[in-house]
Amino acid sequence: MQFWGKSQRTEKERKTGRRTIRPLPIWHNHKPPDDAKEALILMAVAFVDDRYFIKYHPDAFYETGLEAYLKTHNLSSIEICGAQTQLCIGTTIRIAFHLGFSVTILNNGFSTFDSDHLTAEQINAHHLSIWRNVFAKII
Template identity: 50%
Template sequence: MANALIVIDMQNALSNLDQKDQVINTINKRIDQYHQAKLPVIFIQHTEPGMEVASKNWQLFDNLHALGPDTFYNKTRPDSFYQTGLESFLKMNHLNSIEICGAQVEFCVDTTIRVAYHLGFEINLLIDGITTIDSELLTAKQIKQHHAQIWQHRFAEFVTTTDSIQ
């Protein structure tokens, strides 16, 4: 399926994510599958006040299966491509299809999917590997369902950990 896995903003500052442990387990299964296939795993980490680089809030959740050879980018906007080097890395390595997972559905996941689509990437979304936080108007589950309806068959195809990666 995809040539690379992109894990967005699975960081300590977002400790109150909906179904956090279940989502981390799903993401870890997929990370392990990409590692076994020797395909790139890319971690995107958001930075802003309260999530400064190297701070505890900025760090990835301890139980994520990140390895030293994985690729890491910091971002300052919801767009994982904005001034990060991600697009160049993917294009230089001929990684035309990407699989996306992580947080937060309505901000960084949504923006990254839309930008990747406009940049010409084929996008798979690990649908059980995305999450967010309840808002004042909607539950996390409603936010995820709403965005999934928009993305499916328009911007991305949905995959699960049982789907093969090659």
């Protein structure tokens, strides 16, 4: 089964009439792979037919081809989850919003670490209050 576009429907999809959409993984690396072995390790975690993106900045759209991929496949709404709330997640939500995507995020679908000044719970609550009804739909 292909990841996006035309694909064969699974038995469950045929019975329910609903399509099953697998996630589009985006991995954050602080630097490009040093060698072919490291690149192979990154690729080994994805299924052979999956499409995935590797990013080197907090913004999942910056220099990844993600925007073009989503628009080419006529995808106008996205769901975002992951870590780190105040860096990758917050940046990607805002950029997605400004690029015209409808953004949905699970109420507990993101995480972070305690900082020197705030607990992870405080950081998450603060960002959730900013995103809600402005940048994203929270479910």
